[in-house]
Amino acid sequence: MTDQDISIPEPKGDPESDGEADANEQAYWSENIRLLWTLMAVWFVVSFGAGILFRDFLDQFSLGGYPLGFWFAQQGSIYVFVLLIFYYTWKMKRIERKYDLDD
Amino acid sequence: MDTQTLIYLFVGLSFSLYIGIAIWTRAGSTKEFYIAGGGVHPVVNGMATAADWMSAASFISMAGIIAFAGYDGSVYLMGWTGGYVVLALLLAPYLRKFGQFTVPDFIGTRYYSKAARVVAVICLIFISFTYIAGQMRGVGIVFSRFLDVPITLGVIIGMGIVFFYAVLGGMKGVTYTQVAQYCVLIFAYMVPAFFISFLVTGNPIPQLGLGSTVNDGSGLYVLQKLDLVLQDMGFGAYTDGSKSMIDVFCITAALMVGTAGLPHVIVRFFTVPKASDARKSAGWALIFIALLYTTAPAIGAFARINFIETVDQTEYAEAPGWFKNWEANDLIAWTDKNGDGKMEYRSGDAFAGSPEFTGETGKNGERLIANAVNTESENEVYVDKDIMVLANPEIANLPGWVIALVAAGGLAAALSTAAGLLLVISSSISHDLLKQTFRPQITEKGELMAARIAATAAIVVAGYLGIYPPGWVAQVVAFAFGLAAASLFPAIFMGIFWKSMNKEGAIAGMVSGLVFTFSYIAYFKLIAPEANVAANWLFGISPEGIGVAGMIINFAIAIGVSKMTASPPVEVLKMIDSIRVPRGAGDAVSH
Numbered sequence: 001m002t003d004q005d006i007s008i009p010e011p012k013g014d015p016e017s018d019g020e021a022d023a024n025e026q027a028y029w030s031e032n033i034r035l036l037w038t039l040m041a042v043w044f045v046v047s048f049g050a051g052i053l054f055r056d057f058l059d060q061f062s063l064g065g066y067p068l069g070f071w072f073a074q075q076g077s078i079y080v081f082v083l084l085i086f087y088y089t090w091k092m093k094r095i096e097r098k099y100d101l102d103d
Numbered sequence: 104m105d106t107q108t109l110i111y112l113f114v115g116l117s118f119s120l121y122i123g124i125a126i127w128t129r130a131g132s133t134k135e136f137y138i139a140g141g142g143v144h145p146v147v148n149g150m151a152t153a154a155d156w157m158s159a160a161s162f163i164s165m166a167g168i169i170a171f172a173g174y175d176g177s178v179y180l181m182g183w184t185g186g187y188v189v190l191a192l193l194l195a196p197y198l199r200k201f202g203q204f205t206v207p208d209f210i211g212t213r214y215y216s217k218a219a220r221v222v223a224v225i226c227l228i229f230i231s232f233t234y235i236a237g238q239m240r241g242v243g244i245v246f247s248r249f250l251d252v253p254i255t256l257g258v259i260i261g262m263g264i265v266f267f268y269a270v271l272g273g274m275k276g277v278t279y280t281q282v283a284q285y286c287v288l289i290f291a292y293m294v295p296a297f298f299i300s301f302l303v304t305g306n307p308i309p310q311l312g313l314g315s316t317v318n319d320g321s322g323l324y325v326l327q328k329l330d331l332v333l334q335d336m337g338f339g340a341y342t343d344g345s346k347s348m349i350d351v352f353c354i355t356a357a358l359m360v361g362t363a364g365l366p367h368v369i370v371r372f373f374t375v376p377k378a379s380d381a382r383k384s385a386g387w388a389l390i391f392i393a394l395l396y397t398t399a400p401a402i403g404a405f406a407r408i409n410f411i412e413t414v415d416q417t418e419y420a421e422a423p424g425w426f427k428n429w430e431a432n433d434l435i436a437w438t439d440k441n442g443d444g445k446m447e448y449r450s451g452d453a454f455a456g457s458p459e460f461t462g463e464t465g466k467n468g469e470r471l472i473a474n475a476v477n478t479e480s481e482n483e484v485y486v487d488k489d490i491m492v493l494a495n496p497e498i499a500n501l502p503g504w505v506i507a508l509v510a511a512g513g514l515a516a517a518l519s520t521a522a523g524l525l526l527v528i529s530s531s532i533s534h535d536l537l538k539q540t541f542r543p544q545i546t547e548k549g550e551l552m553a554a555r556i557a558a559t560a561a562i563v564v565a566g567y568l569g570i571y572p573p574g575w576v577a578q579v580v581a582f583a584f585g586l587a588a589a590s591l592f593p594a595i596f597m598g599i600f601w602k603s604m605n606k607e608g609a610i611a612g613m614v615s616g617l618v619f620t621f622s623y624i625a626y627f628k629l630i631a632p633e634a635n636v637a638a639n640w641l642f643g644i645s646p647e648g649i650g651v652a653g654m655i656i657n658f659a660i661a662i663g664v665s666k667m668t669a670s671p672p673v674e675v676l677k678m679i680d681s682i683r684v685p686r687g688a689g690d691a692v693s694h
Binding site (some may be wrong): 022028029032036040043047048051052053056059063064065066067070071072074075077078079081082084086088091092093094096101102103 | 169177187188192311316326380385541684
């Protein structure tokens with residue numbers, strides 16, 4: 001099979017662009033990346049941190065009848081995941097409006 | 104009405120609902136067939152994604168696995184939900200903005216290469232077929248136990264139903280049937296959970312019940328009691344695991360990243376109108392999923408308590424009806440080691456392997472087994488983990504209609520996932536292999552016909568695997584995640600976040616990740632299963648978690664090769680800029 005170049009859909013942005021995003025888009029993108037780092041850190045801490053790496057330490061505390069580390073592993077992390085996605089959705093909408101890039 | 108009639112009624116009603124929806128939502132164009140026309144409301148798509156995602160494994164097996172694994176079962180709970188955060192934050196909105204039909208579409212265009220597209224199709228087919236065989240097995244189990252039909256006939260009926268709505272309706276039909284299936288399956292899961300939580304703890308909300316005290320006057324919390332009872336019987340404590348920390352870590356990570364790399368899940372986010380809808384939709388999907396996933400550990404714990412209290416030290420002659428029903432279906436066995444006529448349930452295997460029944464019955468009426476008895480353990484009871492959810496309503500003496508509901512729910516879970524998988528297999532063949540690679544001159548009508556033929560062929564293969572499961576199928580299902588994590592995820596993720604990633608890097612990465620992960624799994628599961636112990640594993644990582652190592656290899660090779668070869672052309676850089684901003688995601692590009 002030949003692997004010749006195939007057509008790429010024309011991007012809808014600035015036709016004069018040379019593959020470098022404009023300053024506004026770059027600022028938007030770096031703000032998005034900062035937010036992603038923060039939220040992915042929370043994602044890591046509640047699951048891999050509280051539910052696995054520090055579970056034994058957290059298990060000395062309890063939440064009702066749940067040892068705390070066990071609770072994070074089987075309940076708490078999942079609740080935080082839901083909150084994370086909705087927070088990101090809400091926050092991104094604001095960031096996109098700020099840079100006038102919303103859909 | 105007796106339970107059997109109710110089961111026929113509930114299953115029959117749910118099946119006619121699915122067929123009715125299929126007729127109502129027939130697909131007329133490739134765009135409707137592949138992505139339901141691209142106009143699905145984010146909440147509706149979230150619900151369809153939840154049904155697409157929650158398979159027979161989630162509905163039937165997961166609570167049972169947790170019941171017997173305790174803390175170790177957490178890998179599935181965190182792994183199969185945390186993946187949605189990865190999906191919503193790192194992949195879904197950008198892929199929606201890209202706006203085409205399939206996952207190989209993205210890889211083929213982003214890496215300006217037909218070879219990359221074909222490699223992605225191969226990864227996709229590998230992942231999807233390992234996954235689908237398990238669904239058909241689930242359909243077979245439900246049919247044989249609840250509807251008293253042979254497994255073969257059960258699988259054929261299931262194939263017929265899926266054929267009807269997946270082939271006729273394409274993504275459009277599948278989306279709306281999945282919404283109906285979600286409603287059936289969540290209702291079927293929650294109703295017995297409320298009952299059992301109330302019976303065991305006095306609190307009907309299972310998530311709270313699991314943290315409450317047991318209703319037996321002892322004042323002990325549920326988890327405390329389980330720990331005590333299990334340790335008395337020689338098991339490890341429920342809240343402690345037996346897996347090593349690194350293995351728990353790697354399995355969780357492989358399942359999370361694998362979830363985000365599963366083509367049949369990703370493609371659901373192509374069906375919403377806008378990039379921001381893809382984020383919202385992933386959030387709703389996770390809410391619908393979390394409802395079941397936070398309930399499962401409660402069901403697991405309650406089921407374990409109920410099972411111990413009903414079975415241990417009970418005379419076989421007095422055993423409840425469900426015990427004998429499942430024994431008749433080969434999923435429970437009892438061998439009276441000490442000849443006292445009572446069932447001793449202890450830690451350790453009662454005998455080697457799965458039961459092989461001799462066809463004769465013992466003096467208590469039990470089915471005799473031919474397996475070598477394990478003399479090192481006092482345990483006399485063999486129980487297949489899969490039955491915990493299905494038998495739970497019977498164990499807890501719930502009314503017949505609840506049992507009927509669970510049968511319909513198990514079928515809904517298996518069929519909805521099977522349909523989603525069939526669809527990505529068929530569209531990768533008709534769209535990626537035919538239209539985009541080998542037969543570009545094909546008309547839209549021809550492409551739609553090819554998609555339907557490919558879906559039909561995929562159903563037949565899946566059904567065959569369900570009727571004649573090769574020994575390895577059930578075990579291999581969980582490995583679909585490792586393969587997805589090691590092959591597709593890095594290519595998609597880097598395609599969005601790292602502009603310098605090029606064709607050569609992506610192909611080398613995908614191939615090495617897939618080959619490494621597949622070889623590791625095949626070695627320990629197929630070639631040398633006796634060597635599958637922690638001492639032989641790479642860094643103590645089991646085959647279930649090895650996808651993470653495969654992913655790291657993929658990333659390393661992809662980055663190294665990309666740095667040594669030419670950077671991507673300017674059009675591709677422009678395309679990356681365009682998918683990074685949400686504005687302008689209109690209709691999917693028709694071509």
